[in-house]
Amino acid sequence: MGKVGSKPMATLKHCTLWKADRSPSCRAVMMGLDAMNISITEVDVDIDKAEHRAQDIVAMNPFQTLPIFKDRELILTDSHSINTYLAARYHNCNKLLPRDPGGRAVVDQLLLYNCGVLQPRYRAAADPILYENCRFVLPDQIYEIESSYSDLDGILSGRPWLTGSLMTLADISIAATVSTMNILVPVDKKKFPNLIRWMYTMSEESFYSTANDKGLEEFARRIGKFLNVETSSKICYEFVK
């Protein structure tokens, strides 16, 4: 994991993350760690080899999903709660996760939007391609994803970050999802100018380079194999420049 910012990196030897880079949820935690300058043990789990179904993994997470995070006796399996836990417990900064209840609630609300709206729409578009022999993004899913782009474009109108003037964990989690959805349904610069501007700003952050780019490219290559030529040409990971 890369080093971000000028603060010395905190190394938490008692914490471990099991992850797969191509998963947006895993990349949200990896970006969160780098943004907070926290180093923990990371274990790659090869989903293609069904390692997420291994006995020791299932013992920690019966739902067989990634990421899985462990801090001594505490096990967490939701990327949002992993990031907020790390910020609340180990990060001495009030910006990524405000400590005042109002600021925290606004971040929480966006994390819940990512969990309850964006992630299900991403999965509804990607899963038929990855697991059900579908060779294109279904029209209903394109509509749903573009509705989300419209929501986010509205939220970002007149403000640099999703909650206002400061980047928070909400930007990080949502960037992981949207950058992946962008491979399936490219964000239209003209229709969603605020969203594209925000995506580009996010892509310039060093934690994005160190913790999102590699897995994103892996996902693009993988999904490209399943799609036909015409549709795979849409897998063009470009921000406005």
Add this chain to the structure above:
Amino acid sequence: MGKVGSKPMATLKHCTLWKADRSPSCRAVMMGLDAMNISITEVDVDIDKAEHRAQDIVAMNPFQTLPIFKDRELILTDSHSINTYLAARYHNCNKLLPRDPGGRAVVDQLLLYNCGVLQPRYRAAADPILYENCRFVLPDQIYEIESSYSDLDGILSGRPWLTGSLMTLADISIAATVSTMNILVPVDKKKFPNLIRWMYTMSEESFYSTANDKGLEEFARRIGKFLNVETSSKICYEFVK
């Protein structure tokens, strides 16, 4: 709103909740308020009269969903973040929402499960009946809901509450959703004994009587009008006794 427990009720005149009783998300907040012994201004929004699309409501929440919560300049529209905000800011008790980062993260994770898994499955079952002339719960949705019951039954194995030995806001939010799903797909006592036991214990809480029962009955009556006789006979709101 009823009074719960022996502590004097805190009245927050600067806070308002716009809600519809038949919505599980609204009932989650109403139960949260009663469980925390907090009284705020409550405004009923008649969805049948499209009051949720009124100009003043849309100005607060462009997504036109309920609940909407306002505390001076702060507006929140997600039931989970409303409850955690109220607990963190106004409730002098560490039980419903633990203050230590680990305990809070475990509650957060279950709230995210409610938002990302249970609520979408509830909507996928209810919306075709309420809005698309469907007259039964679709088989795929029954399967998904029963998978959720199985998940919850596993989590509740050997513990009285979802996070362990204390009832938290996670129990309250999930009770609002599951009690409503139970009308569509009744929880089988034999298949899910831990879940039924927990549902019964929740139904005995005074905040459940004051803030969940009425809206739940309203939902049952409403959904009953759309269903045929055979299926409506399943709308049997019974816990094990």
